[in-house]
Amino acid sequence: MPRQVLSHTADAGLEATATTFVGLVEELATGMFELIAPVDPAGADRAATVEVASPTVEDLVVDMLSELLYRAEVDDTIFCDFAAQQPDSHTLKVVARGCDSTSIELGGTPIKAVTYHDLVVRQDESGWYGRVYFDV
Amino acid sequence: MEVKRVAPVVWEIPAADGMRVPGRIFASNRLMEAVRQDRAALQVVNVAHLPGIVTASFAMPDIHWGYGFPIGGVAATRVSDGVVSPGGVGFDICCGVRLLASAFTESDFQERGDQVMAQLDRRIPRGLGKGAIASKELVGAVLVQGAKAVRAAGYGWDRDLERCEEHGTSGGADPASISERAVARGGGQLGSLGAGNHFLEVQVVDQIYDPAAATAFGLSEDMVVVMIHCGSRGLGHQTCTDQLRLMGQAMHRHGISVPDRQLACVPIRSPEGEEYLSAMAASANFAWANRHVLAHEARQAFAAGFGMDPTATGMDLVFDVAHNLAKIETHDVEGVPTEVCVHRKGATRAFGPGHPALPEDLRAHGQPVLVPGSMGTASWVLRGVADNPAFASAAHGAGRVMSRKKAKAHASGQTVRHDLESRGIAVRPGSVKLLSEEAPYAYKDVDEVASVCAEADLAAKVARLRPIGVVKG
Numbered sequence: 001m002p003r004q005v006l007s008h009t010a011d012a013g014l015e016a017t018a019t020t021f022v023g024l025v026e027e028l029a030t031g032m033f034e035l036i037a038p039v040d041p042a043g044a045d046r047a048a049t050v051e052v053a054s055p056t057v058e059d060l061v062v063d064m065l066s067e068l069l070y071r072a073e074v075d076d077t078i079f080c081d082f083a084a085q086q087p088d089s090h091t092l093k094v095v096a097r098g099c100d101s102t103s104i105e106l107g108g109t110p111i112k113a114v115t116y117h118d119l120v121v122r123q124d125e126s127g128w129y130g131r132v133y134f135d136v
Numbered sequence: 137m138e139v140k141r142v143a144p145v146v147w148e149i150p151a152a153d154g155m156r157v158p159g160r161i162f163a164s165n166r167l168m169e170a171v172r173q174d175r176a177a178l179q180v181v182n183v184a185h186l187p188g189i190v191t192a193s194f195a196m197p198d199i200h201w202g203y204g205f206p207i208g209g210v211a212a213t214r215v216s217d218g219v220v221s222p223g224g225v226g227f228d229i230c231c232g233v234r235l236l237a238s239a240f241t242e243s244d245f246q247e248r249g250d251q252v253m254a255q256l257d258r259r260i261p262r263g264l265g266k267g268a269i270a271s272k273e274l275v276g277a278v279l280v281q282g283a284k285a286v287r288a289a290g291y292g293w294d295r296d297l298e299r300c301e302e303h304g305t306s307g308g309a310d311p312a313s314i315s316e317r318a319v320a321r322g323g324g325q326l327g328s329l330g331a332g333n334h335f336l337e338v339q340v341v342d343q344i345y346d347p348a349a350a351t352a353f354g355l356s357e358d359m360v361v362v363m364i365h366c367g368s369r370g371l372g373h374q375t376c377t378d379q380l381r382l383m384g385q386a387m388h389r390h391g392i393s394v395p396d397r398q399l400a401c402v403p404i405r406s407p408e409g410e411e412y413l414s415a416m417a418a419s420a421n422f423a424w425a426n427r428h429v430l431a432h433e434a435r436q437a438f439a440a441g442f443g444m445d446p447t448a449t450g451m452d453l454v455f456d457v458a459h460n461l462a463k464i465e466t467h468d469v470e471g472v473p474t475e476v477c478v479h480r481k482g483a484t485r486a487f488g489p490g491h492p493a494l495p496e497d498l499r500a501h502g503q504p505v506l507v508p509g510s511m512g513t514a515s516w517v518l519r520g521v522a523d524n525p526a527f528a529s530a531a532h533g534a535g536r537v538m539s540r541k542k543a544k545a546h547a548s549g550q551t552v553r554h555d556l557e558s559r560g561i562a563v564r565p566g567s568v569k570l571l572s573e574e575a576p577y578a579y580k581d582v583d584e585v586a587s588v589c590a591e592a593d594l595a596a597k598v599a600r601l602r603p604i605g606v607v608k609g
Contacts, residue, residue, distance in 0.1 A: 007539040009174045009201040036264075066377050073370050074320050076264075101264050106567040109332040109540060110264055112373040113227040116380070116397035117203030133203055135227045135373075136332055136540070 003031040008133060012111070013118075015131040021057060022084035024121070024128040025064060025092060029082045032065055032114075032134065033072070033098075037107045041081040044097035048075065051093045057121045060092045061130060065114040068096055076101050109136040137177060139168075145197075145592045149177065154395075155184035160192040162526070162592040167197055170537045170580055174201035176208075182395040183211050187403075188218020190469045190476060194526040196483045197588035198507075198535030198580060202226075204398030207482035207536075210529040213404065215464060215475040219392065220409045221401035222383060222416075224479025225462050227376040229416055230306070230423035231334075231367030232458035233484075233506040233532075234431055235517065237353075238438065239450030240360040242340045245604060252338070252441030253562045253605050259433050260336055262329040262609035263566035269327025270429045275319060275371075275422070278326065279311040282421030283428040286326075291432040293452075298495050300456040301485065301503075304424040310414035314371070315378050322371025322422065327429035331566060331609030333533075333574055334366040336434060337508070338562075338605030339515060345597035349501040349519050353454050355599050362434050362451065363515055363601070365508050367460065368423035375419045379412050404464075404477050413462070420461060427456055454517070455504035459484045459532035467527050478527045486520035486530040486595045505530045505595045509582035511563075511574055511606050512556050516586040518595035530595035534582035543578040562605040571608065 006013030012035055016027035033039070048071050052063040064084075072079055079098035086092055111134045120131040139161070142148045147168060149159035159180035163171060171177055176199050183204075184193035189211050199208035204223030213219055245252065261267030270286060277285035283297055283304025297303050329336060341359045344350045355361070368375075383400045386408040387393075392401060402408040431453065439446040462479045469476065478485075487494055487503040494503055502520035507530070509515045518530060538546070547555075549571035553563050556571075565571050589595045 005541055007541050009176070009536050009539055010207050011203060012540060063381070070317060070321055070374065070377075073264075074317075106263060106331065106570055108544075109570060109573055110330070112332075113377050115203040115227075116384070116400070119397060135203060 003027045005035065011133055011136050013131065013133040017127055017129050019127040021128050022086050024130045025061060025084045025094065026082045028061060028130055028132060029065060029068055029094065032111060033079050035108045036110050037078050037104050039078050039080040039099055039104065041097065043099050044081055045099050046077060047095060047097045049095050051091065053091045055090060058119055061121050061132065062114050062116060062119065064092050064094060065132065069111060069114065072101065078104060111136050137181065139177060145588050149181055151184065155181060156189050157184050157192050159184055161195040161199060162197050162588055162594060164584060164588050167580060167584060167588060171199055176201045176206040179206035180209065182399060183209055185395055186211060186213060186219055186221060186399065186401060187392060188213040190214055194529065196529065196531040197585045198531045198533050200535045202481065204396050205481040208531065209481045210483045210526050211479045212467065212476040212527045215404050215477055218404055218477060219401035220404045220412055220462055220477050221399050221479060222376050222379050222412060223398045223400065224481050225416060226460045226481050227373045228367035228460055229372035229376060230420035230458045231460040232423065232427065232456060233508055234364045234427040234456040235454040235506050236362040236431055236434060236451045237355060237454050238360045241358045242360060242604065245338065245360045248442050249562060249605065252438055253564055255437035255440045256336060256434065256607050257564040259437050260329060260430065260607050261327065263331050267328055268325050269433050272323045272326065274326060275323045276311065278425040279314055279418040279421055280309055281305055282424040286425045286428050291429050296428060296453045299453040300424060301458055304428060306417035306420040308414055309417035309421050311418055313411050313415035314375055314418050318371050318374035318378065321374045322369045325369040326426060327433065328369060329366045329430065329609045330369055331570065334609050336430065336607040337363045337603050339363055339601040339603050341599050342514065342602040343600045345599060346519065349598045352498055352501050353504050353517065353598065354452055355454065355517065361601060363508060364427055364430050364434065366426060366430065368419045369426060371422045372419040375415050379415055383408060383412065416462065420458065455506065457484050457506050480529055482532045483529045484532045486524055486528050488520045488522040488524060488528065507531050507533060507582065507586060509534045510576045510579035512559065512561060512576040512603060513582055515601040516582065516597065517599040517601065518586060518589055519598050521593055521596050524594055526594060530589050531585050534579040534585055536578055537580045538578040540573040543575055544572045546577060547572055547575060556606065561603050564607045566609045574608065
C-alpha cells in the first residue's frame, strides 16, 4: 500500500507508507494531486522548488502539502512528480514538476486545504506511515 | 457514546469525559441513522470541549462528518472567557447562498432556456484557475467593504445590499490581517464559483407553504429563481490555512488543549483571537462581494438570453446568507442575555421575527434561510422563528451521506448528466467527471431536513424550489 484514498463523507483522505520520511512526503504529495487530476509525469513542462521549516514531522507534512497547493493555484499548475529532501530535521525541500492546469479536465474536486483532522505521521520498524484529510 | 432521544427530533449526548456541555443533534430517525454511519457524533462531542462553550454543542439536521467541527455544527462560546476556533468556520470562510427572484415563469424559461443556459455557461467562471468576472484591482476595497465595494464599481443593484446578511459587509475587517499570499492565491478569483458542491442553479418555485412570508420575500408559485452557492475562494482558503498555523502555536501559550488539532482555538479577547476575527471578516467581505458579482453576471446572462435589459428581468435579491462564519451575537444563556461568539460551520443564521438586524420589510416574517439541495433535488426557503433552541441557527443544505469515492464508483459523470437531463434539468458542468461526486444519491433527503428544521423549531417552511438548470464547477 504505497498510498490509498480514504473515504470521508464530505471531504477526502489519504494514507501512505514509505521506507523514508521524504518518500512518505512524495507519496502523499502525489496522491493529493492525483485526487484533483491524474497527470502523466511525462507531460510535465515546469518545475517549482518549495521549502518549509516546521517544528514536527506532522507540521512538515501539512505545511509542505499546503505550500504545494498554494503554488499550484497561484501558478496554474497541476504537479505530478516530486523529489523531496530533508536537509535537517525541521526543514523539508521538494522539487515539484507539473503542467498547466488551465487546459486539463478535473479528475476530482479541487482541494481547498490540508487539515489537521485525524492527522498521523509516524515511524515504526517497517518504515513511515502518514494519514491526512483534505477539505474539498 | 451514549446518544439518547429527548424529544421527537432531538437527540442528546450527555456531557462526560471533559465535555463542558452536552451534545444536541436535531434529526429524525432516518437522519439519525445516517449520523451513526460516520464520525459526526464524535465531532459533536469534541466541540463540546471548547473553553467557554455554553448550553450545548449543537448539530443541525444535515449534520455529517467534517474536519474538527462536524458539518452542520453550531457552538456558542462566551466572549468574556471563551475561545474562537477557525475550525468552527472552515477554510471556505463565509461560504453561503444567494437567491434571486425573477419576472419569468417556467414556461418562459422553456422558450428561452437554451439561450440563457448558454449565456450562463459562457459567463460564469468555474473550476480550477483564475477566471473571474471582476478585476483584482477591486480586492483592496472589497476586503474592507465587501459587496458595497463591488456595488460602487458598478456591479449589481443598490437594493442588493439591503437584502444581504450584514448588508454584505462584515464589520471589523482588517486587510492587514490578510497575507499577501492569500491575495495572490484568491485575488484573481473575484466573481467565480469554484468547484465541488458550489453551483449556480436555475430553479422554479414549486410549492408555497407560507404565502405571507413568500410574498414579503418576493417569491410566488411558478416563478423562476436563481440560487448561487459559493464562498471566499482561494483567498479564504489561504487565510484559514495561515491563521490555523498561527493559532496552533498560540493555543499552547494560552494553555488550551483540544481533542482534535483542527479545533485549534484561542481566547476571543486575545491578540490572536482578535486578529483571526479581523481576517475572517475581511475574507467574508470577499465572499459577499463574490456572490454579488456572480449575481450581477447571472442577470446579464438572463437579459441576454431573453433579449432585454437586465433591469427588466425582475431579478431582485431575495436574500444572501452565510453558512460558514463566527459572529458575536447576544443570546439568552440560562435566562441571562449574554454576548457569545456563535460558530456556524455548515449552518445558517436564522433570526426570528422582529430581530433588529433584519431588513424592515422582512422583519415581521423572520430571516430568509436558504437550504440548497443537491443537483436534481429540491432546495428550500425557510424563515427564522421565535425561540430557536440553537442560537438562531438552522440547516444549510441536504448534507452528504455518501463519500465522494463511493459516489464516483456508483455511476459515471456522464450517467449522472444523462439522468438529470432526462428529467428536464439542463446541465452545464465545468467537468463532467465531477458530476458523479455531487450526484443526488450522495446526499440526504433535503425535504426531510427541511421538515426536521420545522419540527424542531429551527425554522419554518416558506417555499420549495425545484431545479431546471445547473451550472457546476
